[in-house]
Amino acid sequence: xxxxxxxxxxxxxxxxxxxxxxxxxxxxxxxxxxxxxxxxxxxxxxxxxxxxxxxxxxxxxxxxxxxxxxxxxxxxxxxxxxxxxxxxxxxxxxxxxxxxxxxxxxxxxxxxxxxxxxxxxxxxxxxxxxxxxxxxxxxxxxxxxxxxxxxxxxxxxxxxxxxxxxxxxxxxxxxxxxxxxxxxxxxxxxxxxxxxxxxxxxxx
Numbered sequence: 657x658x659x660x661x662x663x664x665x666x667x668x669x670x671x672x673x674x675x676x677x678x679x680x681x682x683x684x685x686x687x688x689x690x691x692x693x694x695x696x697x698x699x700x701x702x703x704x705x706x707x708x709x710x711x712x713x714x715x716x717x718x719x720x721x722x723x724x725x726x727x728x729x730x731x732x733x734x735x736x737x738x739x740x741x742x743x744x745x746x747x748x749x750x751x752x753x754x755x756x757x758x759x760x761x762x763x764x765x766x767x768x769x770x771x772x773x774x775x776x777x778x779x780x781x782x783x784x785x786x787x788x789x790x791x792x793x794x795x796x797x798x799x800x801x802x803x804x805x806x807x808x809x810x811x812x813x814x815x816x817x818x819x820x821x822x823x824x825x826x827x828x829x830x831x832x833x834x835x836x837x838x839x840x841x842x843x844x845x846x847x848x849x850x851x852x853x854x855x856x857x858x859x860x
Contacts, residue, residue, distance in 0.1 A: 660701040664780040665692040668787030669709030675813030689732040691839035710739040768795035788816025
């Protein structure tokens, strides 16, 4: 029996979201586990799918939509790892106005720790990183240096790329519309408790 190549997927949630919605705003209701499987080759099998994100703050409509989406994702076979959203004052030098801005933190660090830990525990033969964030270059470089039997593949979201990541990875490509379109969640999802989650009307 020929053993299939083990693949773990690491998804930078916000990088994927903003890249995807900049071109395809109607495809937000994304099943990331299905997308991960759709990116595999015939000789590969998905071991786990890790989705890295942070809870949106200070915007109730966005918070509700994100909660609904994350609840929908929890009905699939993925692991969600949370970072933090921090509020900080943002000012305009021209008009001197100041307002509260949000900044997401810890996602790149969480991905780095997870991809390195999984390599140490020999959970995969190939790691697919879905992100265009160049801050993920150091962990990719470390995998290449210390785990020569493992491969790093970078799947860039639409309109997101990094020369540094592309240069250090064993391979890279950009996720196209067809893969995203074929990886959508059902419009209505029933949880184990019988609760029905509906796709946000704003995302239709």
